[in-house]
Amino acid sequence: MRGLTTLAGAGTAPLVCALLAAGCGGSGSPRLEGHWQGTAAAGVPAETQAGATTFATSMDLVFKGDKVIITHQGKKTTSPYKVLKSDVEQIIISAGGDKETFTMLSGETMRWSVVPGRTITFQKHKK
Numbered sequence: 477m478r479g480l481t482t483l484a485g486a487g488t489a490p491l492v493c494a495l496l497a498a499g500c501g502g503s504g505s506p507r508l509e510g511h512w513q514g515t516a517a518a519g520v521p522a523e524t525q526a527g528a529t530t531f532a533t534s535m536d537l538v539f540k541g542d543k544v545i546i547t548h549q550g551k552k553t554t555s556p557y558k559v560l561k562s563d564v565e566q567i568i569i570s571a572g573g574d575k576e577t578f579t580m581l582s583g584e585t586m587r588w589s590v591v592p593g594r595t596i597t598f599q600k601h602k603k
Contacts, residue, residue: 503541503542503559504539504540504541504542504543504557504559505539505559505562505567505569507562507567507580507583508539508544508567508569508578508586509539509540509541510538510539510600510601511536511537511538511600511601512536512537512538512539512586512598512599512600512601513533513535513536513598513599513601514531514532514533514534514535514536514537514596514597514598515532515533515597515598515599516529516532516533516596516597517529517531517532517594517595517596517597518587518594518595518596518597519593519594519595520594531548532596532597534548534549535547535548535596536548537598539557542556542557542558543555543556543557544556544557544569544571555571555572556571557569557570557571557576558570558571560575564580565579565580566578566579566580567580576588576589577589581597583600584599584600584602585597585598585599585600586598586600
């Protein structure tokens with residue numbers, strides 16, 4: 477996958493294509509279930525931090541069953557995903573042929589490792 481620096485400057489197409497181009501069947505993760513709002517980007521150079529933060533905070537993820545819906549700048553993309561590994565700290569999924577790692581910081585906060593060292597933090601919407 478491309479880093480946050482590239483994504484912030486290039487729009488959402490690379491992210492959506494890489495994450496959701498093809499999905500795998502199977503059950504979803506109850507811990508991912510729900511609506512998540514991007515709150516921060518980390519691990520990018522200082523000169524691109526503002527763009528990466530704007531990109532991150534304009535992104536929503538909704539996990540429902542074995543489907544994930546990404547909304548960014550008003551565009552929604554839906555695809556199935558499959559849990560490859562789940563432990564106390566991390567959930568690794570397969571979506572679009574890529575492995576995606578989500579680190580659960582709490583029941584309400586998670587961090588998506590977009591590429592090593594570059595992350596987007598998400599906060600869960602309360603019902």
